[in-house]
Amino acid sequence: MSKEGEAAMSSNQEPSMGSYAGIVIGLMVIVGFEVVLTYQHLSVRRLLFALLCLASLEAFVGVMYLMHVKYENRLLFWTIYPATLFVLVMLNYIWPDAYRMARMSLGK
Amino acid sequence: MSQSELTMSTGHEVVMEASPYHMEKKKLGMWIFIVSDACTFATFLFGYGYMRVGSLNWGTPFEFSSILNGIFMTFILLSSSLTMLAAVRATQTGQKASANKWLGFTMLLGTVFAILHLREWFKMFGEGWGLFSNPTGGAVQFGACFFSVTGLHLTHVVSGVIALAVIMRGYNQGRYDTSHVETAGLYWHFVDLVWMFVFPLTYLMNAAR
Numbered sequence: 211m212s213k214e215g216e217a218a219m220s221s222n223q224e225p226s227m228g229s230y231a232g233i234v235i236g237l238m239v240i241v242g243f244e245v246v247l248t249y250q251h252l253s254v255r256r257l258l259f260a261l262l263c264l265a266s267l268e269a270f271v272g273v274m275y276l277m278h279v280k281y282e283n284r285l286l287f288w289t290i291y292p293a294t295l296f297v298l299v300m301l302n303y304i305w306p307d308a309y310r311m312a313r314m315s316l317g318k
Numbered sequence: 319m320s321q322s323e324l325t326m327s328t329g330h331e332v333v334m335e336a337s338p339y340h341m342e343k344k345k346l347g348m349w350i351f352i353v354s355d356a357c358t359f360a361t362f363l364f365g366y367g368y369m370r371v372g373s374l375n376w377g378t379p380f381e382f383s384s385i386l387n388g389i390f391m392t393f394i395l396l397s398s399s400l401t402m403l404a405a406v407r408a409t410q411t412g413q414k415a416s417a418n419k420w421l422g423f424t425m426l427l428g429t430v431f432a433i434l435h436l437r438e439w440f441k442m443f444g445e446g447w448g449l450f451s452n453p454t455g456g457a458v459q460f461g462a463c464f465f466s467v468t469g470l471h472l473t474h475v476v477s478g479v480i481a482l483a484v485i486m487r488g489y490n491q492g493r494y495d496t497s498h499v500e501t502a503g504l505y506w507h508f509v510d511l512v513w514m515f516v517f518p519l520t521y522l523m524n525a526a527r
Contacts, residue, residue: 227404234400241392241517245385248522261518268514276399276507283340290353297357301364311372 224281233275237268348501352508355474359512362470363519366463377456379447380525384438388521391434392513395475398427399510406503409489409496417499421486424506428479435472439465464520471516474509481505 225233244264247257274280279287339346370376380388405420446453449462485502488494 227407230403231400234396237396237514238393241389241396241514244518244522245389248385248518248525249527251527254523258523261522265515265518269511272399272507272511272514276403276510277504283338286339286341286349289339290349294353294356298360301360304364304368305371308368308371312374315372315374 224278225275230276233271237271240264240268342497342501344497344501345504348504352504355508356512359470359515362467363515366467366519369457369459369463373457373459375456376524377452377454377460378524378526379454379456379460380521382525384441385521385525387434387438388517391431392517394427394431394434395510395513398424398431399507401427402503402506406496406500409499414490417489418486421482421489421499425479425482425486428475428482428506432472432475432479435468435475439468460524464524467516467520471509471512474512478502478506478509 244261247260247264252260279290337343337346401420401423405417405424408414408417408420447461447464449465450458452458452460481502485494485498489499
């Protein structure tokens with residue numbers, strides 16, 4: 211396939227600059243919401259959960275629209291998401307040891 | 319090396335198959351790099367979480383002025399994503415002057431972000447924060463975690479600005495085309511999106527409330 215053909219294939223159906231601006235403003239609004247949540251005196255766990263959910267939403271929107279995964283071949287989506295999610299899930303093995311350290315610090 | 323040079327001649331007519339991803343090699347390479355780099359950042363952030371959970375007396379040192387600075391930095395970085403998109407769109411339509419203008423704006427915003435970040439760092443150094451020091455008497459791991467995570471991100475931003483400068487120069491000289499600008503744009507958006515995790519986890523979670 212020629213370069214021009216590949217470029218055309220990857221750039222068709224892209225949103226207008228106005229749509230992109232809307233997406234970026236939406237991301238800014240989410241950041242503003244995160245800041246408001248920070249000062250709502252939520253518990254650390256609740257705040258962490260809320261901030262991670264919002265950050266994940268921002269990342270998903272960013273990857274799909276700003277990084278054009280929505281407009282690329284579906285195979286790209288199924289290549290990058292499961293691989294990244296697998297690593298993120300596997301990294302959670304550290305928490306039992308982190309809580310062990312906390313318990314040791316408390317002398318329990 | 320071109321695709322044809324990589325293809326072994328067997329005496330038969332060679333039929334080139336299209337990429338299953340329907341994208342150029344450099345773009346796919348950038349995606350592979352981005353996935354691996356996302357894992358690197360995830361490891362740093364998980365390490366920060368590990369230290370935070372495992373340490374008593376972590377502390378929440380960031381006053382609202384620091385949070386405000388972080389909000390402004392986020393605004394700058396998100397705006398730079400928009401200017402990067404405009405630069406890519408300009409190269410796709412062959413508007414060289416416009417592409418240069420938007421690439422220049424993107425580099426400028428990246429530089430402003432780096433300056434604001436360094437200003438925040440030096441303010442913290444002045445207050446006694448360091449890789450192994452905590453002036454509040456709390457967990458000393460805070461400095462190591464904060465400066466490692468934000469330092470890794472800052473390195474990516476500075477590298478991005480340099481990469482964009484190289485791409486812009488090559489594009490003007492005719493050595494690089496739209497696909498190069500698009501690929502650099504992918505990296506820039508990735509750096510932007512990583513900040514969407516770094517800001518809440520390192521700034522907002524440590525805000526004095």
